[in-house]
Amino acid sequence: MKALIRWSLRFIPRPWLQRAVPAIFPILAVWYRGKRYECPICQSRWRKMLPYGRVQMRANALCPKCQSLERHRLIWLYLQRKTDFFSAPHKVLHIAPEVCFVERFKQLPQLKYYTADLESPWADIKMDIRRMPLEDNSFDIIFCNHVLEHIDDEQQALRELYRVLRPGGWALLQVPINYELEHTFEDPSIESPEAREKYYGQNDHVRQYGRDYAQRLEKAGFRVKADAFVKTLPPDEVRRFALPANEILYIAVKP
Ligand SMILES: [Zn+2]
Structure with a gap:
């Protein structure tokens, strides 16, 4: 998953990524569902969040529902x-x-x-x-x-x-x-x-x-x-x- 996200961020134009997300995220959401992490923005809960980062990947960075990052x-x-x-x-x-x-x-x-x-x-x-x-x-x-x-x-x-x-x-x-x-x-x-x-x-x-x-x-x-x-x-x-x-x-x- 880390390698795939890193590759996508580097090589797929951002507007395409934004269009792909609504199709891909519901599938991921099933896989990531859990209790350990919580997004205060969309109030969803996860066993982990998605990794994210261009140079160094950060674990538990991206909310699988609303796409929020840590910041x-x-x-x-x-x-x-x-x-x-x-x-x-x-x-x-x-x-x-x-x-x-x-x-x-x-x-x-x-x-x-x-x-x-x-x-x-x-x-x-x-x-x-x-x-x-x-x-x-x-x-x-x-x-x-x-x-x-x-x-x-x-x-x-x-x-x-x-x-x-x-x-x-x-x-x-x-x-x-x-x-x-x-x-x-x-x-x-x-x-x-x-x-x-x-x-x-x-x-x-x-x-x-x-x-x-x-x-x-x-x-x-x-x-x-x-x-x-x-x-x-x-x-x-x-x-x-x-x-x-x-x-x-x-x-x-x-x-
Ligand atoms: Zn969220």
Whole structure:
């Protein structure tokens, strides 16, 4: 199974994979059914979750029902337990929306919820994050996860996120971070997919973020809260929900 998933992620185009999943997952779900693991997003239970990862495969990563990964389940719990996202009215912009969240967020009656994407035909707003066709100070909450590592002019994107967020609003801006790096590594001469794979870990990334990530957000005006929320959870929940043990959540607030 590991080898098959690794091969699929590398060689099958993402839109095809997304189309294949609804056919394949119900079959897998029967095989993986059990009690040991639980997905807090779709509330399903499994004897194990699917392995996932491009370079190194992680065991118990992907929910066989809603396709959530470890970080998505952590975000869900954070929203549930540390914010009023599920109860209070908010105007929400969700950029490059994760499939495990979209339908569930759409059903929340108190939200004005908008999805946005550069390419996806299903997004409400088709836009380039560096030039958003949106008014100043117009959103309470923005989700923009695993996007910035693909954007050449990151500061321009951050200025746009800052601009459309209302004062007091917040954005969740997760990116892959290599905590062994003190400074983010980027070099515009690294252009080919092969070189990007080698230096940044994925062929469409344009940098590898390091421990200075929060400072890069602050440069655009945000006040950043780096929340090690997962460290506050009981170990049996971290195991049962198959959460990422070291993920830090970056909440960027517009003062
Ligand atoms: Zn799930």
